[in-house]
Amino acid sequence: MxxxxxxxxxxxxxxxxxxxxxxxxxxxxxxxxxxxxxxxxSFTATVDKSPAQIMILPPQAEGLFGDSGQPRRMIPMVYEHPGVAEVQPMIMNWAMWSNFPKDGQPAKGDGVRVVVDPVKGAVTLPSDFSDATIEALKEPFAVILDRTSLGKLGVQVGDKAKMNGRTVTVAGVVDGYPNMFNTQVFTSYQTAKLIYVADDGPRVGPLLVKLKDPTRAKQVAAELNVLGAGQFKAWTREELSKSSQMGMMKxxxxxxxxxxxxxxxxxxxxxxxxxxxxxxxxxxxxxxxxxxxxxxxxxxxxxxxxxxxxxxxxxxxxxxxxxxxxxxxxxxxxxxxxxxxxxxxxxxxxxxxxxxxxxxxxxxxxxxxxxxxxxxx
Known part of the structure; x- marks a missing residue:
């Protein structure tokens, strides 16, 4: 010594x-x-926990922050690759949230809605959602919140609230999706249409791509970028998460x-x-x-x-x-x-x-x- x-x-x-x-x-x-x-x-948690191995964003995007969307016609183009099994857009539209105050509780309004497909194994469904959560999402006007968002939105499990003027029910909670910027409210496609947030227009958000062979994610991403010829940029899940973090630091x-x-x-x-x-x-x-x-x-x-x-x-x-x-x-x-x-x-x-x-x-x-x-x- x-x-x-x-x-x-x-x-x-x-x-x-x-x-x-x-x-x-x-x-x-x-x-x-x-x-x-x-x-x-926390902002990228929905994508990080998706069964998708590749994410498609506009060519100029450096991460999920500031994603301005892309043409819907990119979906069939991505399907042209033989290694692609499923492609779905992640719908992340704004919705006005308001609770029903009780016992002098202040009215609270906030929220950004995240639409998922409540079918086990679906590319837009986070892989850590339980069977009970999936079943709860299938109910019309049912929403799921992160446990840490209950106080912020002024509700508890079983309470009712309003999203875009339509009454919804907090059917359950999940853990691991806190968001200090915009509260994430999970709904099904069916509920999204009922509360006027589903958008079938010509532009979509990030595309989640599920592969037939997940081990080829990097190779398929590179091949998709060649296939897209600059019209979009394909990211592996890990690359997108790291780039989004670096983008926030900038x-x-x-x-x-x-x-x-x-x-x-x-x-x-x-x-x-x-x-x-x-x-x-x-x-x-x-x-x-x-x-x-x-x-x-x-x-x-x-x-x-x-x-x-x-x-x-x-x-x-x-x-x-x-x-x-x-x-x-x-x-x-x-x-x-x-x-x-x-x-x-x-x-x-x-x-x-x-x-x-x-x-x-x-x-x-x-x-x-x-x-x-x-x-x-």
């Missing part, structure tokens, strides 16, 4: 503040990005907020870690003076400090993982979606290690006080 690591283990109380500072810096950035990534993931306001939190985290991490390391090194200054008296060069002592700051960074990363896991568990209990993709986690981990190393470099000046002559006083 190296001297730096053994020092951190046996003198952990002196370095605890630095470890906590790094962990808080990481938590600030990851909690903010995790929340926004969770929002994007939004100006979100990028500014995350950038601000990153700057705050870096400032807190560097200042507190630097000051803590300086204090800890100063407290052990006689030990460093003893090493110099034994012939250890100043360069070797500096390397010890840099290694010590490295191990402080590693400990900070471990504590960050623990804190972020706790926040994620609390968020799950509260119905707040969070996601931590690797393309964000890795830069944050690198950032924390850089903060730790920089703090060590800033603390090297304190070694000038490690004079062997001071041991004689």
């Amino acid at each position: 190296s001297l730096a690591l053994s020092t951190l283990i046996y003198e952990w109380r002196r370095y605890l503040a630095a470890v906590i500072a790094l962990a808080v810096a990481g938590l600030l950035v990851l909690a903010m990005t995790g929340m926004f990534m969770g929002m994007a993931l 939004e100006g306001g979100i990028a500014i907020m995350i950038g601000f939190m990153a700057l705050v985290g870096v400032f807190i991490g560097i200042v507190i870690t630097w000051q803590t390391l300086q204090g800890a090194i100063l407290a052990n200054i006689k030990e460093f003076a003893s090493l110099r008296a034994l012939g250890v060069s100043m360069g070797e002592l500096r390397l010890i400090i840099i290694e010590l700051s490295f191990w402080v960074g590693v400990a900070g990363l471990i504590l960050t993982v623990i804190l972020v896991s706790g926040v994620a568990m609390l968020a799950k209990v509260g119905g707040v979606p969070m996601d931590f993709p690797l393309f964000l986690d890795i830069p944050v981990a690198i950032m924390l290690m850089v903060i730790a190393i920089l703090s060590g470099l800033f603390s090297l000046g304190i070694l000038k006080k490690s004079q062997p002559a001071d041991l004689l006083r």
